Every structure is written in C-alpha cells, then in structure tokens.
Amino acid sequence: MTRSFQHLRPESPSEACEMKAKHGDHAVFWAGGTDLLLQWRRGAVDIDYCIDLSGLTELRQIKRGENETAIGALATIASLQTDESLGGDFPVLLEMADRFATPQIRNVATVGGNLCHGVPSADSAPPLIALDAEVKLLSPIGVRILPLESFFEGPKETALGDAEMLVDVRIRRLPTRTVCTFERMARSYVDIALASAACRLTVDAESRISDARIVLGAVAPIPLRSAGAEELLVGVLLADVTADLLDGVGEQAASDARPISDVRTSAAYRKHVSAVLARRAAAETVRRLGE
Numbered sequence: 083m084t085r086s087f088q089h090l091r092p093e094s095p096s097e098a099c100e101m102k103a104k105h106g107d108h109a110v111f112w113a114g115g116t117d118l119l120l121q122w123r124r125g126a127v128d129i130d131y132c133i134d135l136s137g138l139t140e141l142r143q144i145k146r147g148e149n150e151t152a153i154g155a156l157a158t159i160a161s162l163q164t165d166e167s168l169g170g171d172f173p174v175l176l177e178m179a180d181r182f183a184t185p186q187i188r189n190v191a192t193v194g195g196n197l198c199h200g201v202p203s204a205d206s207a208p209p210l211i212a213l214d215a216e217v218k219l220l221s222p223i224g225v226r227i228l229p230l231e232s233f234f235e236g237p238k239e240t241a242l243g244d245a246e247m248l249v250d251v252r253i254r255r256l257p258t259r260t261v262c263t264f265e266r267m268a269r270s271y272v273d274i275a276l277a278s279a280a281c282r283l284t285v286d287a288e289s290r291i292s293d294a295r296i297v298l299g300a301v302a303p304i305p306l307r308s309a310g311a312e313e314l315l316v317g318v319l320l321a322d323v324t325a326d327l328l329d330g331v332g333e334q335a336a337s338d339a340r341p342i343s344d345v346r347t348s349a350a351y352r353k354h355v356s357a358v359l360a361r362r363a364a365a366e367t368v369r370r371l372g373e
C-alpha cells in the first residue's frame with residue numbers, strides 16, 4: 083500500500099538541494115515522474131517528501147553558447163525533437179528522442195531524470211557519452227562538473243551525492259567532420275531498449291578516422307564504451323572501411339558487453355544484438371561521413 087507524502091515546491095535549484103539536505107533519504111527529486119511514479123506505486127521507493135522540480139523553469143531550457151550547448155536537466159525528451167539548433171548541431175539527439183517511448187512519455191520525461199535514474203538502458207546515455215557530454219551537479223557544498231561517462235556507477239547508482247542534483251548536461255562544439263549515430267532495439271517501440279549503441283567518428287583532412295567512440299547501452303551494469311571496437315576504427319581511411327572491419331567492430335563490441343538475462347531477453351541475445359547494433363551504427367556513421 084502506498085503512503086501519502088508532502089509536496090515541496092522549491093523556487094530555485096539551491097533551495098531544492100537545501101530541501102534534500104534537510105530531509106535526506108526521506109525525500110526525492112521529482113522531475114517528470116515517469117520512472118518515480120511506477121516505483122512509488124510498486125512500493126519500490128518510500129517517499130515522505132517529494133521535491134517537485136517542475137517549477138524550476140530555467141532548468142527546462144536548452145542554451146546554446148559559442149562553444150558549448152547546455153541542456154537543462156528538466157528539458158523534456160520531446161524538446162530535444164523540437165529545438166532547431168540542437169537538432170542542427172547534434173542530430174543524433176533528435177534521432178534518439180524520435181525512438182524514445184511514445185509522444186505522451188516524451189512530453190513529460192526529462193533528460194535529467196533519464197540520466198539520474200541510472201539504469202543501463204537509458205536511451206539518452208550512449209549518444210551523450212559518445213558526444214563527450216559533461217554533467218553539472220549542484221549541492222549545498224557547491225558545483226562540480228563531471229564527464230557523463232564517469233557519472234554511472236552501477237544499475238540505479240550514480241555519482242550523485244546525498245543532496246546533489248543534476249543541473250544541466252553540457253556538450254562542447256564538435257570538431258569538423260564529426261558524425262554521431264544511434265541504434266537501438268526493443269521488443270516494441272514503447273518498450274525500453276534490449277540493447278543500444280552509439281557511434282561517433284571524426285575524420286581528418288585526409289579522411290582518416292582520427293577519433294572514435296562506440297558506446298553500448300543495456301548490455302552492462304552501466305553504459306559502456308567499447309575501447310576495442312574504437313581502436314579498430316582509429317587510423318583507418320574512410321575508403322578502407324570494409325565489411326570485414328565493420329564485422330570486427332560488432333564482434334569486439336559484443337565481446338566487451340557484459341549483459342544479463344532478464345524478463346525481456348537472454349544475455350546471449352543481448353550480446354548478439356550489441357554486435358549488430360554497433361556494426362550498424364559504425365556503418366551508418368561512415369556512410370554519412372562519406373556523403
């Protein structure tokens with residue numbers, strides 16, 4: 083049986099952190115509530131104080147600076163689809179958002195909630211890690227900035243401290259001739275991913291791959307970079323990327339994956355799918371770079 087809780091409406095991010103520091107484990111930050119409501123109904127979280135972040139409208143904004151874009155923690159997944167400058171600079175985020183759940187969920191679910199829930203299947207994590215995103219965290223002690231890659235510590239475990247909240251996600255302007263793509267597979271389009279993969283490649287003036295990221299989702303306790311798959315790609319001329327090389331990228335990604343079996347599918351199938359998706363993402367990235 084669920085219990086009632088007290089609804090708190092902070093007027094600033096600092097006040098939200100102070101509330102969390104005051105009420106500790108009895109309080110939760112509530113963004114869109116799409117994860118929390120299910121957990122609360124199941125009795126998986128015990129909430130005495132709900133710190134409702136929805137009034138912090140400045141955290142809904144996507145701010146574009148000269149060299150950096152900051153996506154507010156409360157920006158919805160739907161807003162990634164409609165923000166024109168974001169779609170132009172980082173089309174992979176629009177492509178990810180297009181595949182995220184349903185319009186109803188996308189209108190409410192936030193980027194911050196997706197990351198802070200800390201599940202390995204979070205769709206926004208692989209593309210944002212591939213883009214070398216950083217997260218700005220605020221607590222009563224102050225602000226710190228972390229690479230998103232080191233934000234995830236285990237299933238539903240993040241680097242967030244006790245009274246710390248995510249303020250925004252920052253992405254620096256990408257080098258020229260950089261493309262990032264995202265692939266995902268789920269049982270149905272409303273289901274969370276069985277596996278996902280993002281690939282980001284940069285090529286130099288000779289069209290040689292100078293930098294690579296392959297990031298896998300839902301196949302390890304945290305979103306995972308496949309260093310082996312990245313190494314296979316770096317230093318290769320675009321024109322020399324063969325089907326065999328792409329097969330190798332997929333195989334290496336699968337070998338780095340550490341999936342579990344659960345109600346959605348088996349670990350063996352997840353490994354197979356991670357090979358397919360990493361290969362597909364790399365092939366599509368190479369194709370777009372060659373256009």
Ligand SMILES: Cc1cc2nc3c(=O)[nH]c(=O)nc-3n(C[C@H](O)[C@H](O)[C@H](O)COP(=O)(O)OP(=O)(O)OC[C@H]3O[C@@H](n4cnc5c(N)ncnc54)[C@H](O)[C@@H]3O)c2cc1C
Pocket residue numbers: 110111112113114115116117118119120135155156181182183184187190191192193194195196197198199203204205206242246247248249272273274275
């Ligand atoms: C039907 C359905 C389909 C879904 N499909 C997908 C899908 O396709 N892909 C996918 O990735 N997810 C999916 N989800 C999961 C969910 O919608 C996302 O994870 C969503 O982005 C969570 O955001 P939220 O704002 O609703 O988070 P909330 O539920 O409000 O919060 C989630 C967690 O993050 C914490 N939190 C939220 N904001 C902050 C902050 N700023 N600072 C610190 N902590 C914070 C909360 O305390 C809580 O622990 C689905 C969920 C449902 C119900």
